[in-house]
Amino acid sequence: MKASGQSFLSLWMVLLVLVPVVGLLQLKPLRLDLTEDGEYSLAPVTKAMLAGLEDRLQVKLYFNRDIEGAEALLPQRLLMTDLLDEIASLGGDFVEVETVDPTTDLAAMRDAEHVGIEPLQLTGQQLAGVHVQLQYQGLELRYQDRSEVIPFVTSSEFEFAFTVRLAALLRASRPVIGFVSDEPPLPRPMPGITREIPATRIFEHFRRSLGERYAVRDLDLNYEKRIPEDLMALVVARPRNLATQKLEYIDRYLAEGGRVVVLQDFEEVNPATLDKQAMQTGLEDWLASFGVTTDPRLVYDNQSITVPAGVQTIKTPSGNQTVPLNAKYGFGLKLEGNSLSPDHIVTADLAGVLSLWAHPIGTNSLVSGLTSEPLLSSSPQSWLLAAETSLAMNMGNIEAMDQAARQSGAPRSYPLAVAIEGVFPPAFVHADFEAAPGSLVVLGDADLFHNTTFASGAEGNADLAINLMDWIVQDSALIALRSRGHRQRPLTDYAEIFIAANGGWNQPIEKLEILHRDSTAHARSMHRWIAWGNVLGPILLVLFFAILHFTYHRRRAKVPFQMSGGSK
C-alpha cells in the first residue's frame, strides 16, 4: 500500500514538473522555420520596423471566439496569433497585444464600429431555419496619435497587411500618388447622401486599391501649373489627346527624376457591348522621343481566356439539347508563367494577370542612358491583328480572327509592359531644369486596371498595380513580403504535354477540339495511374515481405531440431 502511494506521488510529481515546463516553452517561442521562403517567420523589413519603434504600439485584435459554422477560420487565427506572439516578443515593452470579442463585449463592439471594423456575415442552415452569424477578424494598430485598421485580415496576407500599416504609422503621412486622366471628378461629399461614383470614372477601383497604402490625388493640370513636388509617383491613365502644355509638365517631372506610370491605349471599349472607339492619348510622340514605340494593332494570343461564344444543339437520348459553346478569345490574354517576367520583382511572384485588348510596346531604339526591362509579354503563340478588327465574342468572329492571325505570319511573343530607368532627356525645353535619374513604366493596355477587370476578380491585376507602385516608389522590401508564400507550385499538366507531343496549338480549330478532348482523357488516365499506384504500391510491397517472412518461418519450422556440436 505504501509502494502504491509512492507511485501515485511520483505521477503527481511528474505532472507538477511537466505543466510548468511545457507551459513555459509555449510562452517563449523557440522555433525553426523549415519552409523554403521562411513563410512563418517575420521578414527582415518587419523586424527592422519593430526595432525602430520609439513609442508603444498597441495592437488590438477583434476576434469572436464562437466560430461555429466557420471552423475553417481556426487554423488561420492560430497562425495569426502565432505571428502576433512573435511580434510581441520582438517588440518587447514597445508592443502590446490585446484580443477582444465584439460579439460578447458591448464596448468592444462599439469600438469596432467606431474604427470601421465590420463583421463578415456568414449565412448558415440550421434545423430551425437560416441563421446569420457575424465573424469578426479585424485588427487595429495604434501608435502615438495615429491609428490604422485592417477591417478583415486573413492569415495569408497578415504580415504584409500588418507591416504596411505599421510603415504608414511610423511615417507622419502617407506617400502621395498623383493621378492624371480624363475621368470626371468625384462629386463633393454631402452629409447623409451616398456619393455616387460616375460610371465614366473607370479607374476608381485602381485608385481604391492604391488608396490602401497611398494617398491618391487627382491632378488637374489646367490649374496646377506643374507636377507637385510632394508626389512619390505619377500615374497617367489613358488620357485623350493630352494637351502639349500638360505633357510639358509631365516631361519636366520625369526628366528631373520623377517616377511615371503610363497606361497607354488606342481604343476605348464599352465592356457591355464591346463597341470600340479609336483614340489617341497624345503620349505617342513623347514616348517615341525616348525610343519607346507604341503600336495600335491588337495582340492576339493563343494563351487566352475562354468565353461563351454562342450556343449549339446536340442530340441526346432524351432529345435535342441546347448547350453553351465556349471558345478561346485571343484578345483576352492570360498572362502567366513566362509571360510575367521572372526576373523583375514586380512580376516574379504574380500568379496571373488578365489583359484585354493589349498593344505591343517596343524599346529596340531606346535612347542612350536608358535601360529597359520587360514586365509583361504575350505568349510565343501570338500575332498582331489590325486595329480595326471587331472585338465581338461570337463564334463567327472568333473563327475569323483565328484565321486572320494564322495567315498573318509566324507567331512570336510581344512585350506588353516595360519598365525603363535612367536619365530621361527632356522632350521640351524647360527653364531652370536639373536632370536626375527617373523611372517610367509603360503598359500597352489601360484595361489592365479598368474597374471591370478589377471587379471580375482578377486578383493578379490588383497585385500587379500595387507591386508596380511599390517598386516605382522604391519600396521593394514590401513587394518581396507580399509575394512571400504565394509562390505557385502547379502540378505537371499532362494535358498540355499531350498537346505539345501531338502538334501543339497551331492547328485548325476542328482538330484542336479533338486534341483537347483526347488530352483531357490522357490527363485523367495519368491521374488514375498515379493515385492507384500509390494506393496499391505499399500494399503489394508489404504483402511481398509478409509472404517472404511467413515462408521463411514455415521452412524453419520444418527443419528437425539438431543439437549444435553434437555427434551424429
Added chain:
Amino acid sequence: MRSLLIAKREFFSTFDAPTGYVVLGMFPALAAVLFFLTGPYFALDEASMRPFFASMPWLLVMLAPAITMRLWAEERRSGTEELLLTYPFQLRDLVLGKFLGAWAVLALALVCTVGVPFTAAMMGDLDWGPVIGGYLSVMLLGGASLAIGLFLSSITDNQIVAYLLGAAVLLGFNLIGVAATAEAMPEGFARLFLMLDFGNHFHAITRGVLDLGHASFYLGIMVFFLTANGVVLERRRVR
C-alpha cells in the same frame, strides 16, 4: 539498454501475426486514398502535402490503438503479465521498451508512405520543409497517441476494450479544440482546451515550423501517460 531489447522483441513480435502486416499495408494505402482519390490533390493543382498530413490525426485515431491494444491487455489475458513483472527488469524498462517497439512500428508504417511525397515532388515544385515538419509532427502525435493507447491497454485485459477506449480518448483529444470555440465555453477553459487540442499543435508543425513549444506538448503527454502506465503496473505488482 534493456528497454531497447524489449523494444526489439515487441517490434518483431508485431509481425509474427498477419495483423501486423495488415496494419502496415492499410495505413499507407488509406493515407493515399484520402490524399489522391477522395482528397482534393489533383483539383487543387498544387504540389502540396497539406491535405495528406491533414488526414493523419484521424488515421492515427484508428492506427495507434490498433498497435497498442494487445501490448498489455494480451499479456494480462494470457497470464504472461505476472511472469513479465517478475523478470529482472525495472518497470521503467518494460514500459519504455513496449512504447519504443510500438513507436518503431509506427515509424515503419510512415516509411511506407514516402512514395506519396516523392510522387508529389515529381509532379511539381514541392517545398520539402512542410514535408519534413509533417513527418516529424506525425511521429510526435503518434508517440503521444501510442503512450495513451499503451496506458489504456494496461488497465484492461480485453484488447477490443483497449482499442475502443484508445480510439475514443484520441478522438476526444482531436476534437477538444472545436469545443473551445463555443461561445458558452468560459475563457479559461477555452484556453485550456485549445492547449490540449492535438490538432492545434499538429497543424502548427505540419506547416513547416519546428516549434519547441508544440513538440514539448507531445513529449509531455508521452511522459505523463508512460508514467501513469508505470504506476498502474507498480500497483499490480505490489498486489
